[in-house]
Structures are given as C-alpha cells and as structure tokens.
Amino acid sequence: MITSVELFNGGMVAYFLAFLFYTIYTFSKSSWASKLATGFAWLGVVIQGAGFIVRGMEKAKVNMVSDWTAFYKYAPFTNMYESLMLFGWTAVLIYLLFEWKYKNKAFGMFVMPLALIGELSTQILGFNSEAQPLVPALQSNWLLFHVVTTFIGYAAAAVSAGIAYAYFVKRDDTTAKDWAVIFITTWFIFFFIIYSAYRENFVYYLGISAVVAALFCGFLYLIKKVGIAKLFPSVETMEQIMYQSVAVGFVFLTIGIILGAVWAKYAWGGYWSWDPKETWSLITWLVYAAYLHARYIKGLRGKPLAYFTIVGFLSVIFTYYGVNLIIPGLHSYAQ
Amino acid sequence: MFKKLYDFFSSVKLAIFLLLTLAITSIVGTIIEQQQDPEKYLMEYGQTTYKILKFLGFTDVYHSWWYIALLTLLGVNLIVCSIKRLPKIWKVAMEPRKTFSPGQEKSLRISSSITLQAKLQEVKEKLIEALKAKRYKVEVSKEEESEVHIFADKNVYARFGVYIVHLGVLIVLIGGLITAIFGYRGYMNLAEGTMSNLVSFFSGPKVIELPFYVKCNKFTIDFYPSGMPKAYISDLSIIENGKEVLRREIKVNDPLKYKGVYFYQASYGRGEAFLKIKDKSSERIVGVAFGQPIKLAPKTYLRIVSLDGRTMNIGIEFIKDGEIREGVIKPFIFYQVPGTDKVFAMVDFKPVFYTGLQVAKDPGTWVVWVGSTIMIIGLVVAFFIPHRRVWARIEKKGEDKVRLVIGGLSSKGSEGLAQELEEVLGVLKSSYCKNTPKEEEL
Numbered sequence: 001m002i003t004s005v006e007l008f009n010g011g012m013v014a015y016f017l018a019f020l021f022y023t024i025y026t027f028s029k030s031s032w033a034s035k036l037a038t039g040f041a042w043l044g045v046v047i048q049g050a051g052f053i054v055r056g057m058e059k060a061k062v063n064m065v066s067d068w069t070a071f072y073k074y075a076p077f078t079n080m081y082e083s084l085m086l087f088g089w090t091a092v093l094i095y096l097l098f099e100w101k102y103k104n105k106a107f108g109m110f111v112m113p114l115a116l117i118g119e120l121s122t123q124i125l126g127f128n129s130e131a132q133p134l135v136p137a138l139q140s141n142w143l144l145f146h147v148v149t150t151f152i153g154y155a156a157a158a159v160s161a162g163i164a165y166a167y168f169v170k171r172d173d174t175t176a177k178d179w180a181v182i183f184i185t186t187w188f189i190f191f192f193i194i195y196s197a198y199r200e201n202f203v204y205y206l207g208i209s210a211v212v213a214a215l216f217c218g219f220l221y222l223i224k225k226v227g228i229a230k231l232f233p234s235v236e237t238m239e240q241i242m243y244q245s246v247a248v249g250f251v252f253l254t255i256g257i258i259l260g261a262v263w264a265k266y267a268w269g270g271y272w273s274w275d276p277k278e279t280w281s282l283i284t285w286l287v288y289a290a291y292l293h294a295r296y297i298k299g300l301r302g303k304p305l306a307y308f309t310i311v312g313f314l315s316v317i318f319t320y321y322g323v324n325l326i327i328p329g330l331h332s333y334a335q
Numbered sequence: 336m337f338k339k340l341y342d343f344f345s346s347v348k349l350a351i352f353l354l355l356t357l358a359i360t361s362i363v364g365t366i367i368e369q370q371q372d373p374e375k376y377l378m379e380y381g382q383t384t385y386k387i388l389k390f391l392g393f394t395d396v397y398h399s400w401w402y403i404a405l406l407t408l409l410g411v412n413l414i415v416c417s418i419k420r421l422p423k424i425w426k427v428a429m430e431p432r433k434t435f436s437p438g439q440e441k442s443l444r445i446s447s448s449i450t451l452q453a454k455l456q457e458v459k460e461k462l463i464e465a466l467k468a469k470r471y472k473v474e475v476s477k478e479e480e481s482e483v484h485i486f487a488d489k490n491v492y493a494r495f496g497v498y499i500v501h502l503g504v505l506i507v508l509i510g511g512l513i514t515a516i517f518g519y520r521g522y523m524n525l526a527e528g529t530m531s532n533l534v535s536f537f538s539g540p541k542v543i544e545l546p547f548y549v550k551c552n553k554f555t556i557d558f559y560p561s562g563m564p565k566a567y568i569s570d571l572s573i574i575e576n577g578k579e580v581l582r583r584e585i586k587v588n589d590p591l592k593y594k595g596v597y598f599y600q601a602s603y604g605r606g607e608a609f610l611k612i613k614d615k616s617s618e619r620i621v622g623v624a625f626g627q628p629i630k631l632a633p634k635t636y637l638r639i640v641s642l643d644g645r646t647m648n649i650g651i652e653f654i655k656d657g658e659i660r661e662g663v664i665k666p667f668i669f670y671q672v673p674g675t676d677k678v679f680a681m682v683d684f685k686p687v688f689y690t691g692l693q694v695a696k697d698p699g700t701w702v703v704w705v706g707s708t709i710m711i712i713g714l715v716v717a718f719f720i721p722h723r724r725v726w727a728r729i730e731k732k733g734e735d736k737v738r739l740v741i742g743g744l745s746s747k748g749s750e751g752l753a754q755e756l757e758e759v760l761g762v763l764k765s766s767y768c769k770n771t772p773k774e775e776e777l
C-alpha cells in the first residue's frame with residue numbers, strides 16, 4: 001500500500017513541475033504551459049489531499065484504532081512534519097483559488113517554490129516524518145477542526161505577505177529603505193523557521209538565515225530588474241488581494257482560536273489559560289484587528305498597508321515557530 | 336467636557352491604539368514567566384529587578400490593573416463607537432436615495448445603458464422579474480409616462496456585520512469578566528480509594544469546600560507498545576450526603592461534570608500518607624494523597640507535600656485562616672492543632688499512585704461561547720456577504736423604443752455585481768434586441 005510520505009513527495013514533484021511551467025508561461029505566455037502549470041498544481045493538491053487521508057489512517061493504526069471513521073480524531077497535523085505539509089498544501093490551494101478568481105497566473109512561479117520550500121524544509125531540517133502515536137492531550141474531537149481552521153488562517157496570512165513582497169517588486173518607487181525592511185523581515189522569518197528546528201548555535205543560524213534572506217532579496221531585485229513585475233496585476237489589484245487574504249486569514253484565525261478555546265475547555269479545564277501560544281495567537285489577532293480598522297478609516301493604503309501586512313505575518317510566524325523557543329507552554333508537544 | 340469624552344471614545348484611532356497597545360503589552364507576559372513564586376523571580380532576576388517587575392505588574396500582566404484598564408477602555412470604545420456610527424450606517428442602509436435621475440450613473444462604480452426595441456411597461460416588468468430572480472428586493476421608485484425609476488437591493492443586513500462582530504467581542508469580554516469574578520480553577524489529588532471535597536488553588540492558600548465528595552475508585556495508565564503513555568484514566572464517584580450519585584471514568588479531553596463543577600484528568604503522582612487524628616472522644620486514621628489538603632478544624636487544613644526517605648522528614652503545609660505555613664514533621668509524633676484539642680500524627684506511607692484532577696467552575700464559559708458564535712457569524716457577514724444596490728432608469732424614446740440605464744454599488748468587490756448586471760441585461764437583450772443593430776452604447 002502506498003504510504004502518506006510517498007504521496008506527499010509525489011505532490012512535491014507535481015508542485016515542482018507546476019513551478020517549471022509557471023516560469024515557462026511567465027516568459028513565453030504560451031497557453032499550453034499555462035494549462036499544464038495549473039494542472040500540475042491541482043494535481044499536487046489532489047495527491048497531497050489523498051496523502052492526508054492515508055496519513056490519518058496510518059495514525060489511527062499506530063494509535064491502535066481499528067474504526068477508520070475515527071480517523072478525524074487522529075488528524076495528521078500533530079507534529080512539525082505534518083503541519084508543514086498542511087501549510088504548503090493550504091498555501092497552494094489558496095493561491096489556486098485566487099488564480100481562479102482573478103484569472104492571473106503571475107504569482108504561480110513564486111507561490112509554488114514557497115510551498116515547496118516549506119514542505120522540503122521538513123527534510124532539510126530533519127523533522128521526523130514517521131506517523132507517531134498521539135499523547136493523551138491531543139486525542140480530541142476538536143483537533144482536526146482547530147488545526148485546519150488555524151492553518152487556513154496561517155496560509156492566508158502567508159499569501160498576503162507574499163503579495164506584500166511582490167507589491168514592493170511591482171512598485172516603481174521602492175526605495176533602499178523598503179529593501180532594508182524587506183531584508184530584515186525575511187531574515188526574521190527565515191531565522192525562526194530554521195532555528196526552531198535546531199534550537200542551538202543561535203548566532204550561527206542567525207548568520208545562515210541572513211544569507212538566505214539576502215538571497216531572497218536578491219531574487220526579488222532580479223525579478224524587478226528583469227521586468228517580470230510588469231506581468232503582475234496592477235498595484236491596486238495587488239492591494240485588494242493583499243487585503244482580501246488578510247480578511248480571510250483573520251476570519252479563519254478567529255475561528256481557529258475559538259475552536260482552540262473550546263478544546264482547551266475540555267482538555268485543560270478552562271477556555272483560556274494565557275499559555276504563550278494562546279497569547280501569541282491573541283497578539284496576532286489584535287494586530288490584524290488593528291490592520292482592518294486602520295484600513296477602514298482609509299488611512300491605510302499603499303506602502304504602509306504592505307508593511308502592516310508583513311508585520312501581521314511576522315506575528316503569525318512567531319506564533320507558529322517562535323513561541324516554543326521562549327517559554328515552554330501547554331502547546332509545546334507540537335515539536 | 337462630556338462632548339470631548341464622547342469624541343475621544345468614539346474614535347477609531349483610539350481603537351487602533353488600544354488594539355496595538357494590548358498586542359505589544361501582551362508580549363511581556365510571554366517573555367517573563369507569569370504567576371510564579373516570588374522565590375523563583377528573586378533567583379532569576381534579583382531583588383531590585385523583581386521589585387520593578389512586581390510594581391509594573393509584569394509578573395502577572397493579564398491580571399494587572401493596567402491590562403484590565405486597557406480591556407475596559409477597549410470595551411467602552413467599542414460601545415461608544417458603535418453607538419455613534421450605527422445611526423449613520425442605518426441611514427445609508429435603510430434610507431437610500433431611490434430615484435435615479437439622469438447623470439447619477441456617473442457616480443456609480445458600475446453602469447451601462449442600452450437601447451431596446453420594446454414598450455416601457457414590458458421592459459419594466461421584465462427587469463423587475465430579472466432582478467427578483469437574482470434575489471433582489473425591488474421597488475419602483477418613480478413612475479411617469481415617459482420615465483420609470485427602479486431601485487433594488489439585497490443583503491442589507493451585511494452592512495451591520497461589523498456591529499454583530501463588535502457585539503460578539505463585547506459578550507466575550509463580559510464572559511471573561513464573569514469568569515474572573517465567579518470562576519475558579521484548582522486541583523485535587525486523590526489516591527485510589529480515597530475521597531475528598533477540598534479543592535486547592537494552584538497558588539496561594541485558598542481552599543474551597545465542595546458541597547459533595549469526589550472519590551477515586553481506580554487510576555490507570557495505558558501505554559503504547561513503544562512505552563509512550565496512551566491514556567490516563569480515573570474511575571471517579573461523586574458522593575453526596577453519604578450516597579454515591581454518579582460514577583464515571585474520566586480521561587484527558589473527557590472530563591466529568593457535576594453541579595457546574597468540571598473534573599479534568601490533569602496529572603498523576605505517587606504517595607499516600609496516613610494520618611491519625613485524635614481528640615478527646617474519637618480517633619481515626621485517614622489516607623490522603625500528597626498535595627491534597629485534609630481538614631483538621633474550621634478553616635484549618637494540612638497538606639503533606641513531601642517525604643524524605645533518608646531523614647524521614649515530612650514536608651507539610653499548614654493552612655489556617657487563609658495563611659500558609661511550611662514546616663517539617665516527623666512520623667509517629669503527635670502534633671497539636673493550634674486552637675483545638677486535636678492532635679495528629681503521620682503513621683504510615685504508601686508509594687501508590689494518585690490521580691491529579693483539575694477542578695474548575697466557570698459560569699462565564701457559556702457567555703463566551705455565545706459571544707464567539709455571534710462573532711463568527713458577524714465576521715462571515717462582514718467579510719463575505721456584499722450589500723448590493725441597483726438603480727435603473729427606463730426612458731421612453733419613441734413608440735416602441737426605450738433606453739435603459741442601469742448601475743449599481745456593492746459594499747465589497749464590484750466584480751460579482753458587474754456579473755449579475757450583465758446577466759440581467761442579457762435577459763433583456765435576448766428578449767428585445769432581435770431587430771436592433773448591435774447595441775452601440777454598451
């Protein structure tokens with residue numbers, strides 16, 4: 001029988017092919033490349049979707065549950081490997097929905113590698129890909145719903161931040177100061193992703209992530225110089241998509257936090273314990289709430305909007321990766 | 336003065352400021368460990384820093400006066416803001432200008448016009464029908480011989496999504512307040528076969544007496560083949576007035592509820608002490624799990640917390656009138672309970688398992704769930720449901736010729752509305768455009 005890891009890897013191959021065809025499409029505008037790109041991206045989503053189902057059954061097995069209908073209880077989102085797979089999968093899915101809605105494929109060549117890097121990082125960073133049994137605290141009916149809604153929220157936030165970076169590439173008046181901000185924020189993001197895997201040699205990984213961030217910025221700069229940015233939707237449309245994915249992210253984060261509270265009520269005895277992860281999810285929620293209000297009173301457009309979008313995503317990254325590094329809390333089994 | 340205050344509290348800027356301030360100050364509590372014993376802080380930070388942290392409330396940020404003040408301000412801001420804006424939004428939503436005089440189409444995001452080969456009344460009815468098919472509420476706002484105005488809208492309630500969210504947030508805040516005032520969270524350690532009605536708070540000397548007893552009949556741990564724990568299971572009974580009224584197994588994620596009090600499987604440990612308690616008339620021996628208090632006299636409790644197997648020193652906590660004192664006793668030696676004629680001694684010890692229950696009562700929970708549900712509904716309405724309005728003007732241009740101008744506004748994203756209007760026009764075109772040349776104005 002085919003294993004979930006094989007399916008996840010198969011999905012990654014499909015994403016890679018999609019990336020190639022998105023790139024070909026971007027430069028050649030050929031319609032068959034465009035169709036193949038979208039086709040492979042969807043194929044990857046389907047394969048990995050099947051991967052999650054197989055994974056759920058594998059987990060039910062290691063948890064010694066024979067009743068397969070209970071597999072949602074053993075939803076495969078309980079360690080770093082599984083959650084990063086979910087992250088990549090949701091990001092591609094959300095991208096495809098935006099692609100379908102806005103009929104613009106310019107971002108495919110950026111989203112695919114991002115999802116791919118996220119998923120591949122499980123192998124580079126050495127997260128265990130084995131299906132593991134669940135500790136008692138994670139055996140809950142709420143697990144699936146809490147994690148899925150939260151991750152849609154995270155992925156939407158990632159999409160919004162991706163658009164925000166592309167937005168600076170698109171704009172003609174991007175200054176050195178903007179580039180500095182792009183560098184520092186991506187440095188922060190890469191650092192927390194890498195460091196959360198090793199948790200030692202702080203300075204060393206700070207250096208490594210600086211190099212990765214510099215490469216990323218170089219890549220963005222190259223895109224700008226080569227003129228690919230011309231293919232992006234207009235500045236206004238990008239602002240619109242940025243805001244819309246933040247709105248989607250906000251709604252799902254809210255639902256995720258609330259479902260987490262319901263779960264906490266049954267597992268820990270109270271809907272809110274000020275556990276560091278809970279607190280950081282609240283901080284993220286507050287940042288996005290401020291964002292939506294700032295947009296509402298119309299002050300927030302243009303670059304400040306993009307900055308705020310990135311700050312919101314930093315908060316998400318910290319909630320996802322950073323929290324367990326500072327204080328071990330009730331969520332620290334997520335490693 | 337009142338006006339100034341009102342303006343201050345009704346500004347969205349204040350809301351943004353409060354949200355961001357709460358976000359930033361919340362970070363503090365994830366960097367400094369919260370609600371620890373003073374000794375722990377002293378060891379980590381030293382005397383001076385600890386005093387500063389304590390003074391600023393940084394050792395218990397989320398219950399500090401200024402954090403609560405910020406939340407209260409946010410609540411007030413929310414209410415005042417909503418009160419101020421609601422009438423305006425009401426007016427925009429419920430009392431729109433319904434006529435559509437020439438030139439007004441220029442102010443709409445979407446508008447188009449078309450000339451049709453038909454009678455005015457026919458077009459009017461067909462248009463109303465087409466809009467109704469799209470679930471619009473349609474009304475004729477002006478009707479004259481040569482000109483008819485039509486107004487249609489749908490999802491008016493979407494305008495109030497934001498207020499639904501705000502209401503939800505407010506209810507959640509109130510729920511939190513109820514939790515803070517009327518709720519408690521404590522613990523109970525029960526060795527197999529023992530029962531108790533005493534709940535200790537996680538920190539501090541507070542002990543609550545429940546109106547019923549909880550008995551642990553059995554505590555089991557299941558393991559996976561790898562040795563990892565699979566389940567912690569406590570078989571509990573509720574004893575009320577000397578009778579067992581309920582018996583159930585609890586697991587992590589599957590608590591027991593009785594009379595509004597929840598019992599959660601939270602931890603386990605080892606150690607049961609046996610105490611002999613004597614006064615002039617009676618003598619009894621009771622077993623009690625480590626960490627679980629035993630009542631010696633009114634407002635007087637004793638907890639056995641540790642046993643040093645080498646020195647036979649027994650660590651105790653003695654709680655009297657809300658004050659906690661730590662001490663050491665020796666086995667088999669009787670100690671007098673202050674203020675009574677009772678004496679007690681520890682006479683035996685068994686290293687058996689006890690189950691650690693978390694005990695919580697929280698009447699605010701349901702309020703929070705209600706608020707949360709309202710909030711989610713509000714968010715979906717506010718972000719995903721557009722309020723759409725359509726205006727149309729049909730002008731008579733000849734015996735069998737009319738000009739139709741139609742336009743609309745959507746509260747979010749105009750693509751959907753544009754699509755709808757195109758379809759509505761499509762219906763009219765397919766009915767009345769057979770003989771006209773290609774419509775040049777569209």
